[in-house]
Every structure is written in C-alpha cells, then in structure tokens.
Amino acid sequence: MAKKARIAFYTLCKAMPLPPESAPALHAGDLAPNGVLPDGSHLLELRGRPVILAFAPEEWNPTHAHQSELFARLSREFGHGAAFVDTATDEWHSLDCRGELAAQFGVTGQRALFLLDEHGVVRWKTVVESGQDLRSGQVLAALEALQPAASGGARAGAGALSRRTFVTATLAAAALLLLPGCSPDSSTKNGKDAAPEAPVGSNDLLAVTLSINGKPHRLQIDARVALLDALRENLHLTGTKKGCDHGQCGACTVHLDGQSILSCLTLAVMVQGQEITTIEGLATGPALHPVQAAFLKHDAFQCGYCTPGQIMAATALLRDQPTRLGSAVEIREAMSGNLCRCAAYPNIIAAIQEVQRG
C-alpha cells in the first residue's frame, strides 16, 4: 500500500468516566501507548502515517465561527487523504478531556496536543495547564524545529517532517489555541504531573501580575509577550485590536495609569504595578462611557476595527488634557496617532467635540 501523507486529527475522550489514575507524562521521543480511539480502533492501526492528537476540554463550542473557519481550512488542506475519525459528519464535537486516552498520555483534564510520527513516536507535544494559555508565537516557534527543509535538503533527513505534516501540525496547533481553557476544577492532581514543555526557542516563563480594569490577573508568560498579546491571547480581552503591531496605527491604544499608550509596543512584563484600562473597562455596568455613546450617536465608525483605539485615545485626551483640546484642528492633531482606513474622521471629531461640550 502506497504511503500517503495522511493525517488523522482526533478530538478525544468523549464523556468517559474519570480514570483512577493517570500515567506519567509522555515526552518527545517516547513511544506513544496503544490507546483506544473513540471509534473503537487502536492507535497502533494508524502506524505508517503521522497522527495529531488534540485533547480538548468540554467547553469547546464548534459553533463558534472562527472554529468553523479553522475546520474548513483543515478540510480544504487534507480533504482527500485525511482520516477525520469521529468527525464523520464534518463537525467538531464538544468532548471532555478526561478519557482513558488522556490518562494514558498523562494529560487528564488538560488541553494538550501531541504529534506522533509514522512510527508512533511522540515528536512534539504541548500541554496547557489550567489557568495558563499558549501563545501562537510559542507554538509556531516550536513547530519551526520540525519544519521541513525548503527543497528536501539535509534537514529533511535529520528529523524534519514532510511539508504537509508540518502544515497540518500548524493548523492543529492553531485549532488548539482557539479552545477555551480548562476550568480550574477540571485540573486533577494527576494532571499536574504533565508540566508544560518549554517550546523550542523560548526562554523561561515569567510570573507576571497585571492590573487590568481594576482586577489583578496572574499570568505565566514569555518576556517577549507584548501587552497587546497578553490582553488578547492570554486574557481574551479582544476589544483591544491588533492593527499594524508596530506603533503606526493606534488600534491597540489602552490606558496606562490614565494615559493613552500603545499596547503593541509595550512589554507586558514592564507594566506590572500600573493600572491598565482597556475598552472593556470603560463602560460602567450597562451604561456606556459618554465617548462610546457619542461614537454611536455620530456614526463615528464604519468597519469598527480602529474604534476601540479611537475611543481609548479620545477618553484619555478628554480626561487629562482638556486644556489642550479645543478646536477641531487641535483634536485632529491630538488624534493623529489613530488611523481610520474608512476615514470616519469627521464623525470621530464630531463625537469628541460633543463630549467636550458636555
């Protein structure tokens, strides 16, 4: 039988009882156990092709649009050769990660991703413990080590994966990132055996406490994580937008101790002890901040992508620098760091002026 570069993508452990104990954690280089898959087949039967195992928490909702999109991409990439076991209806299932296979892999109650090669050997794994998050950059850095050489050169023989397997692994990792974190009570004492492995190319994670919208948030993050990415990827505060990621557009504007700053050019680790306010922290209960209300009233946006940054910049200016904001010309100058590709500028200025007049 010709060996095709086929991938099996599993989501596992549907509604199984909590096993009595979990096996020790598996590491790269270990031979994977021959567990039973949800369709009743054994992992051993899949030898000869790479396998990605994604252990997912039950909260994963496949109806979320961005997850559907990812599934569509996976299907497009591997529509003909892939064996989507347990996805016969082309749907992702909401599955518990407390099954027997999760225990055999030592990752009970955790989000985890394993990449097995055609010999059944664990080539890469990553585990996200309760309360932690994984950054796409870390995953991609780890996967880089497995990236195939561009033209099948020396690296291909030195442990690199085929291009197709690599692409699948990348997409699967992206799928994992979209899953919500395990709730704290889903983390068992057995689950703690499996410490997250440091992704290739990363240094140690730092314990960072950020005060955001009046609440402390403890994170384990790489020193390279920008405040913007910590907000969006670690804390799921996605109101703050990533535009250029280089300080040129203002979409990522947040307040630091009441002043507007660019979260994309701020390392999260550098702003501990300072009060961070995001667009999520502006409204008081159901009542919109006056600037938010004015933006609505004046139709101060079209696509809306720059709007959180515009509003954060405007609120900081109105609160701290009223004497520096007079005419429309002055507002334009003070707001010049916030670009709007839809060019809603006249309405943005009208909204700010209305709040200014009180």
Added chain:
Amino acid sequence: MHPFQYQRPTSPAPAVATVAKNPGATFIAGGTSHLDLMKEGVYRPTLLVDVSGLPLKQIVDFEGGVRIGAGVSNTAAAYYPAIQQRYPAVSEALLAGASVQIRNMASMAGNPLQRTRCPYFRDLTQVCNKRTPGSGCAALGGYNHVHALFGASAACVATHPSDLAVALAALDARVQTTGPRGPRTIAFPELHRLPGDTPHLDTVLEHGELITAIDLPAFDGRSHYLKVRERASYAFALVSCAVALEMDGPRIRRARVALGGVAHKPWRVGPAEALLAGQPPSEKLFRAAAAAAFAAAKPLAHNAYKIPMGRNLMVRALLETSGLQPLQGPAGTAFAASVGGMAGRLATPR
C-alpha cells in the same frame, strides 16, 4: 522576536553594571523604538535591562536652567511650564513628533537614542552597515530621498530621526551619564557621531553607559523649531530646523542653528551662525546664512530637493524666531512647529 532575559533594577548602579558586563544586554525604557526593532529582528538583545523603574523622573530647576530626568516622558517634558515657556523649541520639537500615545511612553533619554528611519536599516533582506557592519549600504544606490546631505560616508548615508535632538543641539544641552567608568557630562552636539566607517555606532556612549539626565542650560533668548514632513502630523521630518537666538538690543548677539533630517546627527551650521552674530535680523541676512549653511551639501540621487527646502525652512525659522514673521501657532506647540497642514489654523498669541 528572539528570546531574551529580563531584569528590572531599581537604581542606576546595578543597571549599568549588568549591561556593562553583558555584551548582549541593552537598556530599555519607553520601548517605542526598541521593541519595534526587536519585532523586526533588527535588534536581538539577549538581556533587556528595564530602566523605566529607576528614580530618574524628576524635572528640577538647575543652575538657572532645567534638569530633565532621563525617564521623564516626552509628554511630561513638553508640557512642563518652564520648558514650554523658556525653551519652546524643545516643546515644539517634542509635540511635532510621534503621536500622543508614543509621547506618553517615550523617555527623554530614549528619544535622542532612537535609530535611523532609513528603510534599508529595517529591511533584513537588504545590506546595511549600520545593522550588520561590513555588509554594505543599500541606500547609496537605492531610493535615498530621506537620506543625508552632510557628513555621510561611503559606508552610510542615514539620517538621525529625532526632532528633540535637533532642538537640544541648538540649545547646547548637556547629557549627564553614568557608566562603567563613572559619571560624565557630554555636550549634546557631541553625543551623536558621524557614520565614518563605523555607522553601527550612533553615539559616543559606551556599552553600559546610561543617560541619567538632560540639562537645558540657562538661556534668556528665543528658541523655535520648524519641521517639514510628508503628512500634517505623525511623521518624521524630511528637513527640520531649530534656532536659538540671543539678542543684544536690535542685534543678534549669538545665533545657534541646528538642522534635522540632513545628517547622521543634528547638524549645527557653524558658518551660518558666524554670519548671524552681531547683525540686525533681516530676511536678506537670513538668506545669506541659509546659503552658507547648505553650501557644503552633497546630495545623493534622490534627495537634492532637501537643499532648497532646507534653505527656505531655515530662513523661515529665523524669521519666525526673530519676530520678523509670526509663528504659525502658539509658541511651544506642534502648531508653531508645523509647515503646511494644520499650521496657521490656530490663532497665535505672539
């Protein structure tokens, strides 16, 4: 971004010691330029020493002038009353630069230490002696419209992007540092280097030497900063000019003029300053001074436009500083510093 270790000392001495003994270490304060370059892969420090927590955030009166702590934000310095009133060129340069957000983040020491905006410096697919010594200069035969007229070398034709640095050069600010060999004072015009054959070195600072303060010396004249850019706000200068004039009755006692956007450092124009000294201000005099200032300009393929633009800008800056022409906006604001765009659209009190 490459991995790095991170430290946050609470006083200057350990910060200096840590960086000095670690060749891959660098200071970080506001991070607006540094983090950008790290994301691009241009900077690859192995250790970041965060100096934003150091107690260097005070502005105090000092020997008749003002001492600005290295960690003071660009915003705080720009709106500090003694600076805005007595050294409007400094506030104008600050407020005509970057955006509100970046000014809130950027430190006073970090601003003059920002790297060039030469596009080839940031493009890892291009050669650049400043980024990789010995690799060559892509700008020399490339699209060099934002590049240098003065003091360039065969190795580098980049310009320095800081507006603030131009104002500080005209005012003969002094830079206080502490380094592995102890504290020292550097005259601002001596802080930055010309590229020569070592364009990877922007300044005379040693590895591990930390700026602790910038001193504005006592000054009872008029100062002003004027800037031309490709859009009305939030853009680097194509050409800029800072002027510090001290009068003796109807005559100019001393004139100091620095040009921005034309060299690897703020470009003081000594011959022009000499022409102005002792003369009563007039447009004719200023035109002669501007001609002298640009007499030695060596344009590249795409930047000769900067010569007439720079001459006219310098004349206008001198006219506005001396009061022969009104400022385009209130002194000490971005509106006074702007040419075109929103300039002239606010009433000026002068």
